[in-house]
Each structure stands twice: as C-alpha cells, then as structure tokens.
Amino acid sequence: MSDDAPSVGKLAGQLGYMFEDDPALRDAPVAQLVARLNEEDRLARAIARYPNHTDAEIHRHVAEFHDRIGAVDVERARRQALGNVDDG
Numbered sequence: 001m002s003d004d005a006p007s008v009g010k011l012a013g014q015l016g017y018m019f020e021d022d023p024a025l026r027d028a029p030v031a032q033l034v035a036r037l038n039e040e041d042r043l044a045r046a047i048a049r050y051p052n053h054t055d056a057e058i059h060r061h062v063a064e065f066h067d068r069i070g071a072v073d074v075e076r077a078r079r080q081a082l083g084n085v086d087d088g
Contacts, residue, residue, distance in 0.1 A: 003068070004068070005068040005069055005070070005073065006041065006068070006069065008073050008076045008077050008080065009077075009080070011037060011069065011073055011074060011077035012076075012077040012078075012080035012081045013081075014037060014040070014077075015033065015037075015074075015077050015078055015081040016081040018033075018036070019081060019082075026078075026082065030071050030074050030075050030078070031071065033074050033078065034067075034069060034070065034071050034074050037069045037074060038067040038068070038069050041065075041067075041068060041069060042062045042063075042065040042066075042067070043058070043059075043062055045065045046058045046059075046061045046062045046064070046065060049061065049064075
C-alpha cells in the first residue's frame with residue numbers, strides 16, 4: 001500500500017461526488033474539505049489494511065494512518081471539480 005498522497009485529479013473526482021451529494025460543500029472552507037478528505041482517506045486505508053475486520057475494529061485502526069492530503073492540492077482539486085482549471 002502506497003504512502004503517497006492521492007493525485008489532484010483523484011481528489012477532484014472525489015470532490016465532484018461530494019459536491020453532487022451536498023452542493024453546499026462547493027463553498028465550504030478548504031480546511032473543512034481537507035479534514036473530510038483526510039478522514040475518508042484514512043478510513044479507506046484502514047479498510048484496505050484490515051479487510052476481514054468488523055466496522056468497529058476498522059474504526060479503531062483509523063488513527064494508525066496519517067493525513068496525506070494538503071490544502072494546496074484540495075484547492076487545485078476544487079477548481080478542477082468546478083471546471084475552473086487555471087493551473088497545470
């Protein structure tokens with residue numbers, strides 16, 4: 001399992017789904033989006049590492065994983081998800 005952060009493109013895809021589910025998130029502070037994406041990322045890595053564990057057991061392992069997603073990448077991803085791509 002890689003310890004590399006998800007790409008900006010992957011984050012843009014995740015944000016696109018989040019924005020469809022909750023349009024208010026389009027205007028959410030970047031810090032809120034960073035926190036949510038990191039929480040989801042840590043949970044996904046815990047599920048991958050402990051596939052045969054119960055939900056409760058997996059949630060106890062989430063803290064083993066560090067945050068990999070930063071504000072700069074989330075801001076770039078948000079611009080991509082909203083169709084405002086102005087940087088490479």
